[in-house]
Amino acid sequence: MAITFNQVSYEYDANSMWSQAALQGVNLHLESGILAGVAGATGSGKSTLLQMFNGILKPTSGTVQVLDITLKGGEKAPKLHQLRKRVGLVFQFPEQQLFEDTVEKDLCFGPINFGYSLEEAKDRARRAMEQMGLDLSLLSRNPFQLSGGQMRKVAIASVLTMDPEILVLDEPTATLDPVSRAELIQLLHRLCREDGRTVIIVTHRMDELLPFANQWIVLHEGLTVFQGTVKALIEQADRMESYGITIPQSIRYWRSLSEKFGWSEEDPCLSAEAMSKRIAHLVNSEDV
Amino acid sequence: MSEKLLIGRTIDTGSWVHSIDPRAKMVAMMLYVVIIILSNTWLEMAYVILFSLIIISLTRIHIKYFIRAAKPLWVLMLFIFIVQCIKVDDKNGAILLSIGSWNLYFEGFKLGLFSVLRMVFLVSFTAILTFTTTPGRLNQGLEGVLKPLKVVRVSPDRFTLMVSIALRFIPSILEEAQIILKAQASRGADLRELPWKEKGKMLVSLLVPVTVGAFRRAEDLVHSMESRGFRLGEPRTKYHRLVWRKRDTIFICFFIVMLVAMVWMSGYGTGELWTL
Numbered sequence: 304m305a306i307t308f309n310q311v312s313y314e315y316d317a318n319s320m321w322s323q324a325a326l327q328g329v330n331l332h333l334e335s336g337i338l339a340g341v342a343g344a345t346g347s348g349k350s351t352l353l354q355m356f357n358g359i360l361k362p363t364s365g366t367v368q369v370l371d372i373t374l375k376g377g378e379k380a381p382k383l384h385q386l387r388k389r390v391g392l393v394f395q396f397p398e399q400q401l402f403e404d405t406v407e408k409d410l411c412f413g414p415i416n417f418g419y420s421l422e423e424a425k426d427r428a429r430r431a432m433e434q435m436g437l438d439l440s441l442l443s444r445n446p447f448q449l450s451g452g453q454m455r456k457v458a459i460a461s462v463l464t465m466d467p468e469i470l471v472l473d474e475p476t477a478t479l480d481p482v483s484r485a486e487l488i489q490l491l492h493r494l495c496r497e498d499g500r501t502v503i504i505v506t507h508r509m510d511e512l513l514p515f516a517n518q519w520i521v522l523h524e525g526l527t528v529f530q531g532t533v534k535a536l537i538e539q540a541d542r543m544e545s546y547g548i549t550i551p552q553s554i555r556y557w558r559s560l561s562e563k564f565g566w567s568e569e570d571p572c573l574s575a576e577a578m579s580k581r582i583a584h585l586v587n588s589e590d591v
Numbered sequence: 592m593s594e595k596l597l598i599g600r601t602i603d604t605g606s607w608v609h610s611i612d613p614r615a616k617m618v619a620m621m622l623y624v625v626i627i628i629l630s631n632t633w634l635e636m637a638y639v640i641l642f643s644l645i646i647i648s649l650t651r652i653h654i655k656y657f658i659r660a661a662k663p664l665w666v667l668m669l670f671i672f673i674v675q676c677i678k679v680d681d682k683n684g685a686i687l688l689s690i691g692s693w694n695l696y697f698e699g700f701k702l703g704l705f706s707v708l709r710m711v712f713l714v715s716f717t718a719i720l721t722f723t724t725t726p727g728r729l730n731q732g733l734e735g736v737l738k739p740l741k742v743v744r745v746s747p748d749r750f751t752l753m754v755s756i757a758l759r760f761i762p763s764i765l766e767e768a769q770i771i772l773k774a775q776a777s778r779g780a781d782l783r784e785l786p787w788k789e790k791g792k793m794l795v796s797l798l799v800p801v802t803v804g805a806f807r808r809a810e811d812l813v814h815s816m817e818s819r820g821f822r823l824g825e826p827r828t829k830y831h832r833l834v835w836r837k838r839d840t841i842f843i844c845f846f847i848v849m850l851v852a853m854v855w856m857s858g859y860g861t862g863e864l865w866t867l
Contacts, residue, residue: 383781
């Protein structure tokens with residue numbers, strides 16, 4: 304049991320004239336070791352939800368349980384140092400969070416805060432750079448001289464250096480080029496599948512995450528309106544439009560084909576490759 | 592951070608005061624400053640307080656916001672109070688407290704209290720201006736009020752453009768700083784959990800990225816304004832135009848009447864008993 308939200312509400316500027324409810328009674332439950340996607344229209348509370356996973360925002364009411372730490376609304380929070388080590392959070396536009404004067408220092412910031420020696424931190428920095436497919440020569444550069452895409456990758460690497468059990472990312476692929484986007488999603492998938500980490504990704508491009516995610520959460524106006532597997536999501540896809548999300552192309556495609564050929568019992572093929580193989584299989588077997 | 596920042600936030604209750612021309616409000620606030628400086632006796636102060644409370648209640652904004660507006664200045668107020676207490680050396684006056692060779696006189700205590708009261712009302716009351724006026728209108732009002740400066744060749748639109756950009760940047764820069772702070776907290780350096788020395792270091796480390804961000808933002812802004820044909824000093828049509836109405840004159844008249852009353856009272860020294 305990795306993450307459980309029970310009737311979690313959050314208000315910005317609580318107790319003032321400007322208070323704004325961002326989440327109102329969110330319930331969700333995520334097992335460890337899964338790759339989860341979070342979708343929702345703009346302003347549905349996705350970013351707020353993510354910041355609760357490591358206690359950056361504390362619930363106004365309700366209970367958030369992450370690993371073995373519980374945060375209750377209205378109560379004083381326990382020390383969150385350990386939680387932050389185990390839950391890595393990559394914010395939206397992560398390139399805005401770089402602040403040191405070299406890439407290496409920025410990458411070492413996290414590990415050093417969590418008590419690793421400088422040597423070990425540097426070692427981790429190097430590994431994270433390699434994981435993100437960045438050239439090691441960038442380590443000595445000033446992060447503000449990097450290109451937008453490189454800055455973003457460095458920022459994600461800076462969270463990977465902490466070796467978190469749960470990795471939470473807020474639209475990590477936005478503004479990246481298509482190749483980097485695909486690579487990043489594959490890397491995150493690998494972190495989940497091979498290292499057994501829990502990965503939670505907020506995305507506006509459901510299509511790129513659909514082939515990999517095994518759980519989906521859909522938010523609408525601060526409420527969880529859907530939580531379940533991809534299969535369940537496909538079944539309920541018609542509801543999505545009322546939540547301000549266009550039905551992803553891959554789901555539309557799969558649905559129209561599976562209805563026609565009666566594939567509803569099969570595992571959905573949601574990537575272009577899987578789909579083309581399935582169609583090839585169909586074509587070959589029926590001797591068209 | 593943003594929760595505590597009350598300056599420059601508009602609280603819309605749609606009251607009569609909200610609809611007043613910003614130029615009228617600015618002139619009124621200047622008059623108010625004169626009024627409060629002129630009030631020298633407790634009686635006059637009582638009138639000023641009554642007057643202030645009436646205007647404040649007209650805004651239909653809860654009084655707690657006005658009190659909160661004065662809160663950040665408590666250090667300054669304490670300082671003024673202490674200085675007044677130390678300064679007054681009234682050999683014949685009643686002594687409140689003696690520490691060694693230094694005496695706290697009743698007069699000094701009274702004067703200190705009076706100054707603090709003045710300060711509280713000055714800050715809280717002038718908050719009406721920002722509470723009831725949106726930044727855009729405020730800026731237009733400023734431009735209007737500064738028009739006379741054209742005579743001495745100071746361009747008011749240059750000045751107001753500067754002010755409006757500065758005001759526009761405050762929330763963005765704060766937000767940017769907050770993003771970095773949050774990201775740093777996620778990487779194990781939570782400002783709330785750090786010892787004081789580390790806290791200072793962290794805040795200093797914020798300076799570079801926030802400054803870089805501000806410059807980047809300013810550059811983007813310049814380009815986007817230029818690409819839309821903005822040229823400083825060129826005549827422009829206004830999207831919202833300020834129209835002076837009867838109520839604006841009435842609003843200013845309140846303050847003029849109050850000011851005349853103050854001048855009259857201090858001139859005749861009414862109520863000897865009440866003087867400080």
